[in-house]
Amino acid sequence: MAFTEIADRVWVARYEWFDVNVTLVGGDRGLLVVDTHASDLAARAVIDDVRRLGAALGGPGVVGIVNTHEHFDHTFGNGAFRAAYGDLPIHAHEVAAERTVSAGERIKRLYDAQPDDPHRDEVRATEIVPADRTFSSAVTLDLGDRAVELVHPGRGHTGGDLVLRVPDVDVLLAGDLVEESMVRDGVPGFGGDCYPLEWPHSLDIVLSLTTSSTVVVPGHGAPVDREFVEDQRNAIGIVAQTIRDLAARGVRLEDALGATEWPYPREELADAVRRGYEQLPRSEKRLPLA
Numbered sequence: 001m002a003f004t005e006i007a008d009r010v011w012v013a014r015y016e017w018f019d020v021n022v023t024l025v026g027g028d029r030g031l032l033v034v035d036t037h038a039s040d041l042a043a044r045a046v047i048d049d050v051r052r053l054g055a056a057l058g059g060p061g062v063v064g065i066v067n068t069h070e071h072f073d074h075t076f077g078n079g080a081f082r083a084a085y086g087d088l089p090i091h092a093h094e095v096a097a098e099r100t101v102s103a104g105e106r107i108k109r110l111y112d113a114q115p116d117d118p119h120r121d122e123v124r125a126t127e128i129v130p131a132d133r134t135f136s137s138a139v140t141l142d143l144g145d146r147a148v149e150l151v152h153p154g155r156g157h158t159g160g161d162l163v164l165r166v167p168d169v170d171v172l173l174a175g176d177l178v179e180e181s182m183v184r185d186g187v188p189g190f191g192g193d194c195y196p197l198e199w200p201h202s203l204d205i206v207l208s209l210t211t212s213s214t215v216v217v218p219g220h221g222a223p224v225d226r227e228f229v230e231d232q233r234n235a236i237g238i239v240a241q242t243i244r245d246l247a248a249r250g251v252r253l254e255d256a257l258g259a260t261e262w263p264y265p266r267e268e269l270a271d272a273v274r275r276g277y278e279q280l281p282r283s284e285k286r287l288p289l290a
């Protein structure tokens with residue numbers, strides 16, 4: 001069985017491609033699927049796993065989809081789930097929903113230029129289906145005998161991250177605001193659309209939704225506890241503070257990565273530093289002395 005029950009009626013399946021998690025939350029209305037994997041083809045394999053679990057449970061189907069953010073490894077299965085289960089509502093933060101198509105088209109162009117990638121054809125063949133149910137700060141979804149909460153804690157990994165809380169079992173699905181995957185040595189994804197200066201504060205909001213016994217499911221990798229999230233928050237906080245310090249000293253962007261120590265490997269931080277410099281208010285940047 002691909003899906004493992006990590007708490008009462010919360011199942012997580014971890015897929016090898018991207019080491020990405022797909023989570024199911026069950027209520028008496030059916031199953032809510034959180035993130036849908038990285039292509040139509042990959043999602044069809046996920047759906048087979050969902051059906052196996054559903055059969056073992058006596059038949060609940062999928063009644064809704066949540067995308068934790070717009071990246072293709074979390075949204076490109078949306079269309080496959082709709083093809084399998086009918087016109088499901090797809091929930092996401094309003095910014096994630098708005099960016100899903102453009103972000104996905106960008107990824108398709110990147111795969112287009114990678115003729116040797118074994119996943120090229122399935123990514124390019126996927127029809128991008130964005131969320132159609134959006135919210136700004138928080139919303140509750142009713143699964144019948146249980147409710148789950150979607151919260152936008154602020155920007156971080158992307159501009160439209162959400163976390164999903166299942167309060168009755170103290171589970172929190174963190175999307176890529178938290179990453180555990182050793183495929184990337186546990187480094188959170190600082191991509192070209194991240195908000196490194198705001199990310200630590202967003203994780204403070206996430207932490208305020210946890211207890212010492214919360215199970216936190218990251219977007220990639222194994223479930224973690226609050227202490228893991230605190231450690232990642234602190235490391236990202238050091239990245240943010242280092243960017244501020246370097247900019248305040250007038251260190252040029254092109255010199256910043258090599259100018260000091262970082263809590264993560266430098267090759268993972270080029271976008272973070274560039275984005276941080278761009279996002280700093282003018283008053284916090286000094287002109288380079290050169």
Ligand SMILES: [Zn+2]
Pocket residue numbers: 020071073074176219220
């Ligand atoms: Zn991801």
